Amino acid sequence: MTESKIGKYSIVGEIGRGAMGIVYKAVDPYIGRTVAIKTIRFDTLGQGPERDIAQKRFLREAHSAGNLSHPNIVTIFDVGEDQGLSYIAMEYIDGSSLEGLLHARQKFSLDEILRLVEQVAEGLESAHKKGVVHRDIKPANILIDGDGRPRIVDFGIARISTSTITQTNMIMGTPYYMSPEQISGRKVDHRADIFALGAILYELLTGQKAFPGESLTTVIYKIINEAPRPVRSFQKSLPEGLDYVVTKALAKTPEERYQSCRELVHDLRNYAHLKVMKRAPEPEPDEDATPAPWPIVREPRPVEDKPRRKVPVIVWASLPVVAAVIIIAVIVSSRTAENPRTPVKASNTNRVAMPQPKAPETPAVLLYQGQKLMIAKKYGEALAPLLKVPESAPQYFQARLWVASVWEAQDKLGAAASEYRKLINLDSKDARPYLRLAELLERKGDLGPALEYYRKYVEVVPESVNSEAAHWKIKTLEARVSQASSSASNPGAGQTPQARTTVPVKPPEVKPAAVDKKPEEEGRAASIRNDVDQAVTALRAERYAEAITLARRALALDPNQPGAKKVITTAVVKAAPGEVRALLDSYLQAVKKADLKSFYSQSGTPEFYQRIKKETEVIFKSYDEIQVTASGLGVNVKESNFDQYSAEASFFQIITARNRDKGPRQILFDGQMTWTLKNDGGSWKISEIAAASKAKK
Numbered sequence: 025m026t027e028s029k030i031g032k033y034s035i036v037g038e039i040g041r042g043a044m045g046i047v048y049k050a051v052d053p054y055i056g057r058t059v060a061i062k063t064i065r066f067d068t069l070g071q072g073p074e075r076d077i078a079q080k081r082f083l084r085e086a087h088s089a090g091n092l093s094h095p096n097i098v099t100i101f102d103v104g105e106d107q108g109l110s111y112i113a114m115e116y117i118d119g120s121s122l123e124g125l126l127h128a129r130q131k132f133s134l135d136e137i138l139r140l141v142e143q144v145a146e147g148l149e150s151a152h153k154k155g156v157v158h159r160d161i162k163p164a165n166i167l168i169d170g171d172g173r174p175r176i177v178d179f180g181i182a183r184i185s186t187s188t189i190t191q192t193n194m195i196m197g198t199p200y201y202m203s204p205e206q207i208s209g210r211k212v213d214h215r216a217d218i219f220a221l222g223a224i225l226y227e228l229l230t231g232q233k234a235f236p237g238e239s240l241t242t243v244i245y246k247i248i249n250e251a252p253r254p255v256r257s258f259q260k261s262l263p264e265g266l267d268y269v270v271t272k273a274l275a276k277t278p279e280e281r282y283q284s285c286r287e288l289v290h291d292l293r294n295y296a297h298l299k300v301m302k303r304a305p306e307p308e309p310d311e312d313a314t315p316a317p318w319p320i321v322r323e324p325r326p327v328e329d330k331p332r333r334k335v336p337v338i339v340w341a342s343l344p345v346v347a348a349v350i351i352i353a354v355i356v357s358s359r360t361a362e363n364p365r366t367p368v369k370a371s372n373t374n375r376v377a378m379p380q381p382k383a384p385e386t387p388a389v390l391l392y393q394g395q396k397l398m399i400a401k402k403y404g405e406a407l408a409p410l411l412k413v414p415e416s417a418p419q420y421f422q423a424r425l426w427v428a429s430v431w432e433a434q435d436k437l438g439a440a441a442s443e444y445r446k447l448i449n450l451d452s453k454d455a456r457p458y459l460r461l462a463e464l465l466e467r468k469g470d471l472g473p474a475l476e477y478y479r480k481y482v483e484v485v486p487e488s489v490n491s492e493a494a495h496w497k498i499k500t501l502e503a504r505v506s507q508a509s510s511s512a513s514n515p516g517a518g519q520t521p522q523a524r525t526t527v528p529v530k531p532p533e534v535k536p537a538a539v540d541k542k543p544e545e546e547g548r549a550a551s552i553r554n555d556v557d558q559a560v561t562a563l564r565a566e567r568y569a570e571a572i573t574l575a576r577r578a579l580a581l582d583p584n585q586p587g588a589k590k591v592i593t594t595a596v597v598k599a600a601p602g603e604v605r606a607l608l609d610s611y612l613q614a615v616k617k618a619d620l621k622s623f624y625s626q627s628g629t630p631e632f633y634q635r636i637k638k639e640t641e642v643i644f645k646s647y648d649e650i651q652v653t654a655s656g657l658g659v660n661v662k663e664s665n666f667d668q669y670s671a672e673a674s675f676f677q678i679i680t681a682r683n684r685d686k687g688p689r690q691i692l693f694d695g696q697m698t699w700t701l702k703n704d705g706g707s708w709k710i711s712e713i714a715a716a717s718k719a720k721k
Contacts, residue, residue: 096147222273
């Protein structure tokens with residue numbers, strides 16, 4: 025590739041730039057056709073498997089998009105790669121984007137708006153029938169040619185830009201047109217395109233975005249929680265039926281939207297016969313009033329029939345969105361001696377004489393205790409709580425997996441192998457026992473059985489962070505087993521004549537144990553070196569879980585191996601942002617399911633869980649329809665000692681709810697939350713929370 029050529033195409037000039045790369049105007053020299061070349065940059069994803077997956081997905085989706093043929097879809101002519109740069113050659117459109125026309129405040133008549141949206145919908149319908157979803161419909165991806173015909177662009181790379189790049193913390197812009205399920209990270213289908221088209225229709229009709237906001241947080245909150253203003257509130261002369269069409273297209277759940285673009289086009293052509301959908305009345309906002317940051321804290325009434333329930337502190341604070349406001353409210357009402365802006369911690373004020381009950385030995389607590397003791401290399405003590413986890417508990421499988429690991433660390437390989445086999449019988453679809461048993465048997469030198477369990481592992485999980493290493497092990501062991509079989513059938517093969525004829529005579533005073541120990545130690549050292557080398561390779565490829573597993577295996581043979589410790593520390597730190605993001609996602613799902621108690625039992629430290637488990641029940645008795653959004657996650661990790669890490673996770677959050685009297689929905693909190701997390705060689709656990717609302721800054 026040169027500056028004047030990409031592949032076979034001669035570059036004429038640059039059209040524009042975006043997060044994914046540069047768009048050029050070019051010419052196909054063989055047929056003289058003018059094309060647009062869109063380059064795709066994957067170098068921002070590093071050199072790991074994520075980049076490889078993204079490139080394969082790009083080729084697959086671009087080829088799918090190349091099969092699309094419709095007057096309202098830009099045609100893809102070619103997909104290729106030139107010196108590491110991926111590109112798409114597509115039809116060149118001499119015109120402007122809809123985004124540019126809207127920015128220039130281009131006036132459209134009602135007929136022009138309806139005709140434009142109908143044509144885009146017809147193009148989308150054609151793609152949806154072939155199983156292709158755009159995922160990024162917005163004015164910038166709709167080009168208007170010289171005849172006024174809209175053309176949809178960027179089929180085939182929209183999935184890359186919206187799923188891969190955003191996962192690497194690159195903000196692609198304010199998502200005014202994204203559906204609630206796409207923003208929430210749920211499964212997306214063709215109805216997400218319908219939502220985006222409804223948002224474009226709204227903007228064309230009103231001149232305003234359906235979900236306006238100056239910040240990303242505000243836009244996301246409105247898309248998930250609020251209905252847009254009726255289109256006729258901007259212009260009374262608009263037909264009533266169009267309000268129906270827009271409202272249905274922008275329904276929060278995919279099931280309530282149009283189920284196909286064909287349905288949308290039908291209603292657009294027959295809007296005069298449609299009636300406005302009924303809306304729940306919303307209170308008129310008071311422009312002069314400043315909303316209270318905490319709507320529950322009020323002056324006491326002179327007479328009240330029943331006492332007001334005090335809201336617990338810690339649970340709201342631990343709700344990544346709700347936290348700060350409720351913390352402040354409760355601190356003000358029930359802990360007036362404390363500073364409401366300090367992080368919430370368990371307080372023993374006025375409780376000195378109260379005995380603290382012993383924490384119950386729940387399966388979750390027993391599992392946590394066993395893991396912590398094992399990390400501290402107190403293997404004998406670790407077995408006691410792990411063996412207490414009952415078979416009926418969901419933690420049983422994980423507990424027995426740790427039991428087998430304890431025995432393996434104590435070099436009780438027979439007991440460990442037996443435990444792994446029991447786990448395979450207990451759940452044959454869980455791949456972990458297959459892999460660990462294969463590794464254990466390889467350590468013992470039982471190469472044949474080890475090979476079989478490696479094969480079973482890749483059968484259960486053909487694609488995982490460890491599958492590539494397992495495939496390599498299979499090839500290696502197949503060669504070693506085959507060589508061993510050949511040597512057994514031909515004992516003299518591979519030996520020199522001197523080795524075959526010379527029988528060394530050893531003095532009787534030499535102890536056999538001294539002779540046998542050296543190859544055992546050499547094999548042990550070679551195994552450690554091999555594990556560390558593979559761990560370093562996995563770390564460089566950003567396969568952090570695999571790197572940690574390999575490094576821990578090396579530490580099991582040599583607890584002081586410095587290379588293995590360095591790999592573990594680096595992998596834990598680099599993997600932390602993704603793992604904390606998953607923790608935050610689990611929290612959001614727990615709020616949605618009104619099951620915070622289970623979330624905190626699994627994701628909080630036992631001490632933290634004991635402080636808040638009762639309060640989680642009270643929260644959902646005090647409020648209804650709790651909804652949460654979170655954004656802007658940042659994670660800072662520190663290592664205190666080896667395998668003991670702490671982290672602070674900060675994010676901006678909004679929470680809304682209705683109180684028990686079923687009043688209007690209120691914003692309970694809008695501000696920044698901070699989780700303090702601990703990782704003692706296992707997973708990240710929440711140990712403390714702190715919050716700062718915008719109203720208090």
